[in-house]
Amino acid sequence: MDILQNLAFGFEHALSLQNLLFCAIGCVVGTMVGMLPGLGPMATISLLLPMTYSLPPVGSLIMLAGIYYGAQYGASVSAITMKIPHANSIVACIDGYEMTLKGKTGLAIFTAGVSSFIGGTVAIVVLAWLAPMLGEVALLFGPADYCALILFGFMCMSFVTTGSLLNGLAMCLVGILLGQIGTDVISGMERFTLNLVFLANGAGLVSVALGCFGIAEIAKNLDTRAERTPFNGKIHLMPTWPEFKRIIPSALRGSAVGSLLGILPGGGPVIAQFAAYAADKKMSKYRDEMGKGAIEGVAGQAAADEAAARTSFIPLMSIGIPENPVMALMMAAFIIKGIQPGPNMIAGHPDLFWGLVASMWIGNVFLLVLNVPLVRYWLSVFKISYNVLFPSILFFCCIGTYSVNNNVDEVFITAAFGLIGYMFLRLGLDAAPLMLGFILGPMLEEYFRRAMLISRGSFSVFIERPISGTLVALIALFILWQIVSFALKASRARRTAPRPG
Amino acid sequence: MIDRNLAQGLCLAAIALAFGLSSLLYPIGTLKRAGPGLFPLIVSSALLVIALLSIARSRFVERQPFEFRLKNIVIILLSLSAFVGVSKFINMTVGIAVMVFMSSLAASTYSWRRNLKISVVLIAVAFAFQRFFGLNLPLY
Numbered sequence: 001m002d003i004l005q006n007l008a009f010g011f012e013h014a015l016s017l018q019n020l021l022f023c024a025i026g027c028v029v030g031t032m033v034g035m036l037p038g039l040g041p042m043a044t045i046s047l048l049l050p051m052t053y054s055l056p057p058v059g060s061l062i063m064l065a066g067i068y069y070g071a072q073y074g075a076s077v078s079a080i081t082m083k084i085p086h087a088n089s090i091v092a093c094i095d096g097y098e099m100t101l102k103g104k105t106g107l108a109i110f111t112a113g114v115s116s117f118i119g120g121t122v123a124i125v126v127l128a129w130l131a132p133m134l135g136e137v138a139l140l141f142g143p144a145d146y147c148a149l150i151l152f153g154f155m156c157m158s159f160v161t162t163g164s165l166l167n168g169l170a171m172c173l174v175g176i177l178l179g180q181i182g183t184d185v186i187s188g189m190e191r192f193t194l195n196l197v198f199l200a201n202g203a204g205l206v207s208v209a210l211g212c213f214g215i216a217e218i219a220k221n222l223d224t225r226a227e228r229t230p231f232n233g234k235i236h237l238m239p240t241w242p243e244f245k246r247i248i249p250s251a252l253r254g255s256a257v258g259s260l261l262g263i264l265p266g267g268g269p270v271i272a273q274f275a276a277y278a279a280d281k282k283m284s285k286y287r288d289e290m291g292k293g294a295i296e297g298v299a300g301q302a303a304a305d306e307a308a309a310r311t312s313f314i315p316l317m318s319i320g321i322p323e324n325p326v327m328a329l330m331m332a333a334f335i336i337k338g339i340q341p342g343p344n345m346i347a348g349h350p351d352l353f354w355g356l357v358a359s360m361w362i363g364n365v366f367l368l369v370l371n372v373p374l375v376r377y378w379l380s381v382f383k384i385s386y387n388v389l390f391p392s393i394l395f396f397c398c399i400g401t402y403s404v405n406n407n408v409d410e411v412f413i414t415a416a417f418g419l420i421g422y423m424f425l426r427l428g429l430d431a432a433p434l435m436l437g438f439i440l441g442p443m444l445e446e447y448f449r450r451a452m453l454i455s456r457g458s459f460s461v462f463i464e465r466p467i468s469g470t471l472v473a474l475i476a477l478f479i480l481w482q483i484v485s486f487a488l489k490a491s492r493a494r495r496t497a498p499r500p501g
Numbered sequence: 502m503i504d505r506n507l508a509q510g511l512c513l514a515a516i517a518l519a520f521g522l523s524s525l526l527y528p529i530g531t532l533k534r535a536g537p538g539l540f541p542l543i544v545s546s547a548l549l550v551i552a553l554l555s556i557a558r559s560r561f562v563e564r565q566p567f568e569f570r571l572k573n574i575v576i577i578l579l580s581l582s583a584f585v586g587v588s589k590f591i592n593m594t595v596g597i598a599v600m601v602f603m604s605s606l607a608a609s610t611y612s613w614r615r616n617l618k619i620s621v622v623l624i625a626v627a628f629a630f631q632r633f634f635g636l637n638l639p640l641y
């Protein structure tokens with residue numbers, strides 16, 4: 001009953017004309033930018049974060065959340081129609097594009113839209129039910145537990161996003177070190193500022209995000225000079241009843257998988273899509289058609305994608321620890337608005353929490369109503385040449401950086417991070433874990449110093465407490481598993497390698 | 502050919518050493534009462550270990566070429582610098598136009614007509630931001 005009352009309270013806030021407008025703008029902008037190659041949710045939120053400074057807190061967060069799940073949906077549309085692989089829509093390329101080749105683009109887009117709606121709806125119920133409960137558990141966490149939880153998150157995230165624990169962890173650590181630039185809050189001493197006045201407050205989050213995800217991506221796209229052919233096929237949206245019946249079980253399965261994987265550290269939409277696709281390949285009645293343009297291949301992953309995008313808000317809003325880089329950016333948006341996500345957020349800002357939850361469902365409806373029937377118009381985005389697009393993205397980078405402190409010199413910092421981000425791209429190092437490390441680094445330092453102070457400098461505090469002890473054990477097991485699997489792979493490669501002579 | 506895996510390890514080691522050695526310039530303190538240098542020293546030490554592991558790993562995995570194309574990134578960085586300079590000494594309206602015309606040198610084709618149109622639209626967007634979002638842009 002409490003949940004229903006709270007949701008009603010949330011809808012009261014989310015259904016105000018102003019918040020509806022912010023939600024619609026978020027969904028539309030997110031879908032549009034999400035369709036463009038090289039501009040996923042990370043880049044979109046980074047670009048538009050400074051634009052929300054002058055907006056009210058609830059409205060701006062509703063808009064940013066809309067951008068996030070709108071971008072997820074937009075990415076799947078471009079994957080289905082043109083096989084443009086975004087990092088977050090690789091699975092949609094498999095069966096979705098096969099359906100396009102068979103002339104079933106409309107059905108694939110309808111399936112993705114309806115499944116996303118189902119996934120989003122299930123996830124919102126999970127979010128409304130679980131987040132307050134988890135918030136109460138979070139009150140039991142001490143500094144050592146938070147420290148261990150952040151490290152565990154780094155570990156999972158590093159492996160999931162980059163596929164290489166070493167590379168991912170290295171980027172997390174680089175992010176933590178970059179987060180150390182500026183004034184130490186405890187001693188008041190400036191660190192790593194090179195005596196530059198504008199670095200006394202540290203490198204700005206917006207500069208780091210825009211540099212690594214905006215400028216570096218532009219340079220990479222210009223290097224490849226990839227040409228795109230706009231989609232010109234026919235689109236018939238409405239499915240037949242037997243086709244429609246195939247969508248529902250798969251979408252429900254995907255919703256369950258996505259809702260669960262969205263909550264886990266390191267989880268999120270990408271891993272949820274793969275897991276849902278694997279589940280359908282094992283459990284679906286039509287598993288033989290998977291990979292050849294099966295409806296289930298689109299429905300399950302689309303539902304999992306949207307469900308995970310929404311439930312990944314649970315750790316952020318209830319514990320205060322983001323479990324993927326997009327959530328880390330959302331956390332930054334909360335902090336900029338003067339709201340500290342965590343166990344006290346639900347009690348302290350119920351209008352914001354329940355308004356955001358309700359707006360996610362409204363956003364779901366917007367995505368379905370606005371995007372599915374209007375998909376042909378959305379596809380015209382691809383007709384914009386990259387030669388026109390990239391100076392516009394640079395413009396948003398400049399205005400975005402400037403508007404943080406009304407200081408044009410900060411564009412230099414963004415440019416410097418653009419160069420660093422480009423170098424990392426060329427080295428094959430993913431900048432996403434860097435972002436997570438950059439945002440969580442100062443928090444990790446604070447908890448670490450507090451834990452050490454309480455334990456009088458003894459590391460045993462991380463093992464003695466049950467929560468941190470369990471997490472540290474999991475971290476150790478994970479590292480051990482990685483070492484063993486590397487050793488096994490190396491010895492297998494040596495055995496299979498042709499011997500000279 | 503420069504091996505990308507080796508370059509990865511060397512680059513990470515350089516970052517670790519730069520931060521690690523600099524952190525020694527600040528008071529380290531003890532674990533119980535940590536100084537401002539302790540935490541970055543621990544993190545950069547961990548990064549150095551990973552960097553060394555990466556270097557060692559590069560000997561066991563297949564070599565990959567490391568490509569770094571300077572032209573486009575340099576053009577973009579110069580156009581951003583020009584935006585800063587012109588915005589400071591003239592105004593941001595001219596800065597936007599200069600940025601568009603300079604950055605387009607990295608495009609596959611160059612057209613001053615197209616650049617003019619993009620500049621006009623972006624300047625209009627900047628004025629809209631100033632008016633409707635309340636951004637304090639020095640446009641004139």
